[in-house]
Amino acid sequence: MEDIRGLTKAELTERIKALSEPSYRAGQIYDWLHKRHVSDFDQMTDISKKLREKLRSEFFITRLEPLEVLCSELDGTRKYILSLGDGNVIEAVLMRYHYGNSVCISSQVGCRMGCRFCASTLDGLVRSLSASEMLSEVYAIEDDIGERVSHIVIMGSGEPLDNYDEVVRFIRMISDKDGVNISQRNITLSTCGIVPRIYELAELRLQITLALSLHAATQEKRLRTMPIAKAYELSEVLEACRYYGETTGRRVTFEYAVVKDVNDSLEDAELLSDIARRLHAHVNLIPVNPVKECGFSEPEQRKLQAFREELEHRGVNVTVRREMGRDIDSACGQLRRRYIANAGMRTD
Ligand code: SAH
Numbered sequence: 001m002e003d004i005r006g007l008t009k010a011e012l013t014e015r016i017k018a019l020s021e022p023s024y025r026a027g028q029i030y031d032w033l034h035k036r037h038v039s040d041f042d043q044m045t046d047i048s049k050k051l052r053e054k055l056r057s058e059f060f061i062t063r064l065e066p067l068e069v070l071c072s073e074l075d076g077t078r079k080y081i082l083s084l085g086d087g088n089v090i091e092a093v094l095m096r097y098h099y100g101n102s103v104c105i106s107s108q109v110g111c112r113m114g115c116r117f118c119a120s121t122l123d124g125l126v127r128s129l130s131a132s133e134m135l136s137e138v139y140a141i142e143d144d145i146g147e148r149v150s151h152i153v154i155m156g157s158g159e160p161l162d163n164y165d166e167v168v169r170f171i172r173m174i175s176d177k178d179g180v181n182i183s184q185r186n187i188t189l190s191t192c193g194i195v196p197r198i199y200e201l202a203e204l205r206l207q208i209t210l211a212l213s214l215h216a217a218t219q220e221k222r223l224r225t226m227p228i229a230k231a232y233e234l235s236e237v238l239e240a241c242r243y244y245g246e247t248t249g250r251r252v253t254f255e256y257a258v259v260k261d262v263n264d265s266l267e268d269a270e271l272l273s274d275i276a277r278r279l280h281a282h283v284n285l286i287p288v289n290p291v292k293e294c295g296f297s298e299p300e301q302r303k304l305q306a307f308r309e310e311l312e313h314r315g316v317n318v319t320v321r322r323e324m325g326r327d328i329d330s331a332c333g334q335l336r337r338r339y340i341a342n343a344g345m346r347t348d
Contacts, residue, residue, distance in 0.1 A: 004059035005033050006132035006169070009178050019054055027178070029055070034179040037139040039063035064090075064136040066144060068339060070328040077325030081339045082140055084109070084133060088126060091156055091336045092137040095324045100150030100186075105137045107167055108158025111333075113192050114227040115213070117257060119291045120157035120333030129158070131169035138174065152182060155190040155211070157333050161197035171206060184208045190255060195232040198240040202247040210244050211253040211284070212237065216263055217271035225262070242279050252281045258304055259288045260297040269310035276316045283311060283318040291334060 007015065013026040025047065032044045039061050041052040064082040067089060071078050076096040083089050093104040109126035111118070138149055152174060154160045160167040167189070175184045184207035191198065192213045201210070216222035219234040241252045254276060258264050276283050285308060287298045299307070304320065311318045 001060050003062050003132045005062045006130055062132040062136050064140045072325035072328050074327050094141050102151035103138050103141050103149050104153045104156050105134055106156035106158050107160040107163050111158050113159045116225045117294050117296050128163035131166045134170040151186040153188045160189050161191045161194040164197050192228045193237040195236050195240045202244040211255050212241050214254040215257050254281050254283050257286045257288045258299045260299045264299040264303050266310050269307045273311050273314035273316045286321045
């Protein structure tokens with residue numbers, strides 16, 4: 001059985017033709033799947049019963065079920081626990097901004113990158129998500145709020161470039177004019193820095209924003225928190241980002257989780273600004289979200305301000321990530337862990 005929601009319109013058209021049906025049927029079915037988000041062939045009311053039966057015998061339709069929704073009273077942020085068909089659960093987050101609704105999606109169940117401050121990786125990788133499951137994260141949220149989503153950040157659990165093919169398929173499908181049609185310029189992919197995949201992605205010349213989780217301005221410091229730095233030196237990652245920017249014409253973003261007494265000194269800011277200026281990159285500072293198991297603390301407000309001012313003073317384009325849904329807490333990956341623990345399920 002094949003997952004029909006994971007087929008591009010061209011692929012679906014081929015399959016429909018192979019069933020000796022006219023190709024415009026593919027357009028109707030594609031609309032049902034990607035505009036109306038149906039989860040049962042019987043909901044496709046303009047498709048004959050006979051064809052619905054045929055479809056049912058060859059395909060299934062992925063659907064993610066919200067198991068829990070946490071809503072912020074402060075800013076309308078909604079955090080979702082969604083169940084996958086195989087019983088695994090993932091997190092996705094809706095953030096409301098003045099420019100539209102942004103959804104942060106997970107690309108894997110768990111993660112194998114091992115960053116020391118991150119809750120998503122504590123139990124390792126369970127499996128990667130299919131493009132269809134990632135689309136369904138967005139659709140489940142659109143259905144829940146009854147509104148369209150305009151921006152996507154691939155910054156939830158998982159390393160998107162460790163699930164390269166399905167993530168690229170997801171990006172192509174969610175930006176498909178015949179589908180949801182979210183502009184690629186409104187999509188950000190965040191990576192810990194898997195160098196060969198950054199080059200591969202650059203060659204596709206998608207118009208998405210690449211965000212690099214930098215978190216340290218020297219190789220030596222980066223090694224302390226990010227095991228991926230063992231595989232790819234900072235200089236190599238930066239060169240790959242420079243190439244991505246040059247090839248796609250898109251400004252790269254550096255994410256920098258500011259951690260008390262680890263990377264929050266003015267010297268760190270100075271080194272970071274050198275790198276950012278060289279690559280014309282935007283810097284997004286994230287006060288680290290403390291995860292109990294990790295033992296890192298947020299920087300003092302005063303220090304964070306000084307850090308930011310130092311970057312600005314040196315001509316760097318910098319923002320401090322506003323913490324969304326402060327009242328419903330939960331750093332990346334923590335919600336899922338808590339849900340699993342409460343449900344008495346094993347995480348390994
Ligand atoms: N694997 C990808 C995307 C997922 S994480 C990546 O590494 O970029 C999304 C962002 O949140 C990354 O920049 C990640 O380093 C950061 N992050 C993870 N845990 C965090 C925490 N406890 N506090 C602040 N940022 C965190």
